Amino acid sequence: MSEFKKKLIMCIVFALSVGLISGCDNRIIKSNDSLYGGVDVALGYNGLISYRDDLLVYYDYTSGEATVFCSHPECEHEKFNAVTNPDPKCPAVSPKGYKILAAFMSENHLYMITEDNSANSMIVYRADANGENRKIIGVISAETILNGYLIYNNLLIFTGVEMAYKETDENLLGVAFSNILSTWIIDLETLDVVYKNPIKKIDYNIMYHANNNILYYIYHDNETETHEIKCVDLQTFSPLESISIPKYATNEYAYVVFYNESGYYLNKNQNEESVDVVKLNLIDHKHEIVLSELHIKGNATLFSVVGDYYFINSVYEDTASANNWQNYIYNSKDKQLYGVDMAYSGVETRFMSYFISPDGEHMIFITFPGMQAEYRYMRIDDFIAKSSKYVDLRISLK
Numbered sequence: 001m002s003e004f005k006k007k008l009i010m011c012i013v014f015a016l017s018v019g020l021i022s023g024c025d026n027r028i029i030k031s032n033d034s035l036y037g038g039v040d041v042a043l044g045y046n047g048l049i050s051y052r053d054d055l056l057v058y059y060d061y062t063s064g065e066a067t068v069f070c071s072h073p074e075c076e077h078e079k080f081n082a083v084t085n086p087d088p089k090c091p092a093v094s095p096k097g098y099k100i101l102a103a104f105m106s107e108n109h110l111y112m113i114t115e116d117n118s119a120n121s122m123i124v125y126r127a128d129a130n131g132e133n134r135k136i137i138g139v140i141s142a143e144t145i146l147n148g149y150l151i152y153n154n155l156l157i158f159t160g161v162e163m164a165y166k167e168t169d170e171n172l173l174g175v176a177f178s179n180i181l182s183t184w185i186i187d188l189e190t191l192d193v194v195y196k197n198p199i200k201k202i203d204y205n206i207m208y209h210a211n212n213n214i215l216y217y218i219y220h221d222n223e224t225e226t227h228e229i230k231c232v233d234l235q236t237f238s239p240l241e242s243i244s245i246p247k248y249a250t251n252e253y254a255y256v257v258f259y260n261e262s263g264y265y266l267n268k269n270q271n272e273e274s275v276d277v278v279k280l281n282l283i284d285h286k287h288e289i290v291l292s293e294l295h296i297k298g299n300a301t302l303f304s305v306v307g308d309y310y311f312i313n314s315v316y317e318d319t320a321s322a323n324n325w326q327n328y329i330y331n332s333k334d335k336q337l338y339g340v341d342m343a344y345s346g347v348e349t350r351f352m353s354y355f356i357s358p359d360g361e362h363m364i365f366i367t368f369p370g371m372q373a374e375y376r377y378m379r380i381d382d383f384i385a386k387s388s389k390y391v392d393l394r395i396s397l398k
């Protein structure tokens with residue numbers, strides 16, 4: 001597989017995992033709560049928390065302003081060093097020097113989860129919203145957090161990885177390691193594990209979506225031919241009836257993305273020259289075509305729905321890699337399909353992803369001005385119109 005394809009797939013997967021939490025549902029909006037966390041940021045309604053380079057920084061979407069979670073005068077936010085700085089006093093750095101795996105806001109507290117020095121253990125810290133008064137509140141008995149996580153009603157929902165080992169004659173070490181993956185739900189008040197369910201095999205990103213106190217996530221198990229959306233009651237933590245994932249084409253299961261109380265996916269028509277957008281009602285499990293015979297060249301994927309907008313990527317296998325892809329936004333309000341130009345602003349955005357919108361109007365997408373991802377906040381309509389009205393949140397340290 002080419003580097004281009006790998007990166008593209010990675011980004012689409014990234015987008016899938018974020019797009020699904022787009023939009024607010026009926027819960028009371030806690031304006032400072034984080035909604036979704038990824039590899040180095042947690043996204044909220046008004047701004048994001050970055051923990052890239054193991055420093056906690058808040059970025060406001062509308063001003064772009066960065067605020068380090070530290071109010072100590074003249075603090076240099078110096079990181080842990082066993083010799084020169086064995087006991088950092090700065091609340092914005094990892095106190096023992098372990099890598100920060102997650103940092104997010106829930107119910108006016110700042111949480112930070114770091115690695116630990118023992119296997120299957122992550123340290124959980126809780127602090128005031130400004131980062132002060134930080135305390136260890138316990139550990140989570142997993143090795144790490146895979147891909148993205150959700151914050152919902154003071155619950156942390158994530159794919160946890162546990163390291164297991166057994167004796168073997170098959171290698172010189174005499175030990176074989178394996179990863180056990182599960183969907184975890186942790187009550188952030190008590191750190192109790194309120195739900196834990198194994199994931200058979202992972203060769204894709206697990207997508208979590210919460211709406212009206214129900215958790216939805218995509219589950220594939222090729223051995224048992226199980227392809228479904230699992231549903232979990234987030235008040236009793238008991239499983240509800242699963243929803244079967246439909247086929248997109250003969251041998252392919254549909255990519256389902258979520259927005260509020262709906263799932264969306266593409267249905268390929270027999271001649272494969274057009275696609276339908278199908279809306280799945282997550283409450284009554286009914287499927288309904290909301291847009292039929294959309295003519296899009298190549299292999300199309302619906303990778304996010306935000307408000308009235310459907311985001312579609314299409315890849316053609318038959319042309320040179322420089323121009324074998326196209327991104328589209330369909331605006332269901334004015335019934336227009338826009339082929340969007342990702343590079344108009346001068347930033348490399350071929351590998352764009354990350355469509356999230358707290359309000360159904362704005363989006364955040366990833367840009368790649370250098371080797372590392374950066375984040376851009378703007379109105380979807382402005383993006384379609386190639387406007388330069390956007391805020392770049394540059395989270396990499398200079």
Ligand SMILES: [Zn+2]
Nearest residue numbers: 070075077090
């Ligand atoms: Zn500091």
